[in-house]
Amino acid sequence: MIYRKTAAERLQSFASGISSLLNPLNLWKTLEGLIEFRTPGWALARVKAAKPEAKPELQHWINPVYWLWWTGSFALEWLRTRPYLNLPLAIPSVIVLACVVGVIGMARGQRKASRTAQYQRMLTNLVDQSDYDRAQIVLSAMIDMDPENVGLRYERALMCERQADMDRAAEQMQRLVASNQFAPAALWLITNTIDLKNAGAWDLPTHYRFRALTEVVLAEGKASERQKAEMLMGSYLLAINAKKDAAKYLGDAAMRNPELALPVAILHNEFGEKAQSKIFAEIARAHFEQKLVAAPADVTLRKDLGRALALLEKEDLASQVLIEGHKLTQDDSLRVLAGEVYIYRVLRSREESGNAGLLSRLVDIRSALELASDSQTVVDEVINVLFECKNSSSSDIVAMRNALAKGLDPKALHFVKGTLALFDNRFDEAKRELQLATADGVEMPGVLNNLAMAMLQTENTDLASALNLANVANDLLPEHPYLRDTRGQILMRMQRYREAVPDLEFALKAQEIAKQAHAQLAVAYRALGNDDLAQTHETLAK
């Protein structure tokens, strides 16, 4: 039978094994020896010995040589009689003390520049790692060191933006503007906290705030910041429909900043100030051509140059520049714009020569269609031109018109046919053609709107479907008076007068349909029991 040790016995033998291993080391005695303070031999003997020397006398006390001798011999004797054997236990305190003194020394001796450099290094690493929380702390520490450094405070606000804490970023930017008139912060606030597109709907404090911030940038900013502020101010003036002011403001700015020349030229063109428009278009052209040499594949630059050339009535050249760009970049928007450039000439021709220029317009519209048959602007203008030459008997024009119609893709053709039928009050045909144009889920607001209008005019129509189409069209192209008018008319037919009123009132913005909208509004208000308003609209409708 084999004897097996119990667990306790095994543990005991393990402990005794360890103990026997450690025994030769004499741990306890070693420890005792370490703690014990060993008195030097001379000290033990000293207790018994009597003091051998006599006390110094006056002549010794007043003698400086003795002073030196006493000090020197004391120092020497002190060094010789330290009980150095007892030093090991004192070493930890010496080491820790050296560490403490070292840390204090380094902390005190550290220069601001080296600490800033250290923080900067940490900051760069943290930003590289996208650790913005920690970066924010480092920035705050840097600001504590240099509270007057506005750049750091701006950095910290930008860090808040990176942390997606826009409220805090805005709060800090606001503080920078309030206390330091810091232009980059003001510019940030304009671009990030103010919705320029809706400037028309702002309340008075927002207008004041925008203008105050812009003033800060214009007064305190660098050249590039001032240019941005000028553009924003121009956009603002445009948004609040102060186009004349915008043109004047941007005109002054454009003399310093040619980037602004193109919007100014466009504005003057809108006002019919052709000569002014051409001056700024020329500035813009020279500026963009120069830039295009350095960046020939820049799509935005080519578009801007194209627009400037169009304003200079050099549409062929503009189209050429855009097509070259399309070849270089394969960017379809350049091709589309190259086509749309001809539409600009069509419009100009209609304005300047009326019916006389119909043939040339047909030529241009064909060129436009060849380049951008997928452009809604082009298709719309094709319809306009076709409508224009509907009653013409000139063989050239008829031939050109048929050729033009053939140039359209099938869906566009259905749209044109449907729209022409709608204009001719052939509603069933219009409905059929426009339904074909919307096959395969095509969602173009113009097509949907025209179809809804055609459905509205046909008898026994499904008004709910028409309303649905009008709603989609309005979602795709919001705040368009024609589209709102269509929906308003459908709602009127459905006798939902209260809902129709806002749409019809919006439609009043378009002069061409204003009378019709007034008439409809009169009906609506009468149905709603507001006879005064109904009377007013009736008068206006006449």
Added chain:
Amino acid sequence: MRPGLFWLLALLSPSVLLLVYLYQLHQLEQYHYYPALLLAIGTLVWTRWDRRVSIPDGALALTAMILALPLLLAGLVLWSPWLGAIAAVLVFAAFCLSHRERNGRTLLPIVFLAVMLIRLPLNLDRELTVWLQTKTAGLTSYLLDFAEIPNRLTGHVFHLASGELFVETACSGVQSVFTLLFCAVLIVVWYRRSLWSLPIYALAAITWAAAMNIVRVFVIAYSREQYGLDLSQGWRHSLLGYICLALAVLLLLSTDRLLRILLYPVREESSTGKYQNPAVNTWNWLFDVADSGSRQIKESLRNTPRTSKSLRLAFSSLAIIMAVTLIPQVWGAVQAFRTTLAYAGTEFWQPSEDTVKQATTDLVVAKYESFANKENPALGEHAHVWTCSLDKVGVTIVVSQYPDVHDLCECYQYNGWVLKDRNDRTDSNTDWAFSSAEFSNSDALRGYLIFSTLNSDGSPRRHNDLQTILRNRFVDGRKSTQTINIQFWVASETPLDRDIIERLEQLHLTVRDALREQLLTAGKERGI
């Protein structure tokens, strides 16, 4: 009167005031070492005393006895346990100076331990801890930078990515410094080191307390940032604190060894030969305990006390007068005890949530919060917070309770605010002080603070000028030391108009009166 009876009466005479004083000391965290101190004193006297009783011996002992009597009487009249404690230490000093060890030495060194019981005057203890805290926080921040741990230090608060870290409670101090000072004195007394070396030991204790505080805060911040381990709360925090304290004590023992080596006697033999070296003699006189001991033995043998009958009579009268004070002391203590009983449970005073609403309609209260037992360490032991608005100005009203007097301006300074202006005034109707202060910080924010302080019995507190500090230290024995701060705080990006500040001050006076009324009503219900 027999010497034994004399000492019994003399030592017992300030005992009641001393007990009250110890009770008050117990409320302060940094003095929690006092039981160990009393135990050490008892052990040392018991083990060293030769058991031969004699009446006061020597000029120093006589002076101590004579000084103890007026202090005891003053303590009694003003009911100041602090003065009573000083009288007790003086009597104990006289006892130690008059009695010998078996080897003939006096028991004088033990007195230095007893002195550790006495709080420093003029809030110097608090100032020392706060000063240390400021220094250690700065060095810890430097070390954290060195370890590439992003941190920002505002006052005594570390801002880390994982949140804020208070270096202790922002308004307390380096708690272990007094414990380590006690350990340093104990080492000197226990191991019979030279009393001249005591300042060096004290300096070492302060250094190690600071060093270990740096280690503690660094470890907490590092573990939180690197490993997500929170060592700033719960048992982990306590364990870390004890480990640091133990390390500091070990370092103190190591320093003791170092100082023994450095201050070891210098051999006289090889000096000038014929004449003694005065430098060596002075050194050995200062630091050679064996040498001074043998000298003291000789002196004690030479000066065997021979007291006259009239002196014995005088001492007997002194002991009896001191003993008589025990009667009013007991009466005062009973009063104090009754007050304490009445205050039991008021450590967390709960004002009504509607206090602000009821006091004024000018302030619109948006939120009310209550924090108990240091839930919000920045706001003291317990706090009640109303977030309000006055027109468009956000105002935070905080009622916070502290175990001792607290100057809120200092607290805000420890939290990184820079004091720009301070105006202390007193409401002439109530003789209740209030302070109005303006701050700024590195974020270009402006802070406005208006605050007043109440005692927990509802009595208003005056300003913390020298006179008041002294008066509070001497007189407030029978009252609870707990105070209640009422503050209005506004942090604003732009300077506040003078009108708004004046309105806030007026509202502060209204709200504080309402709070005081509530406190007094609560006190009456408790029979205070």
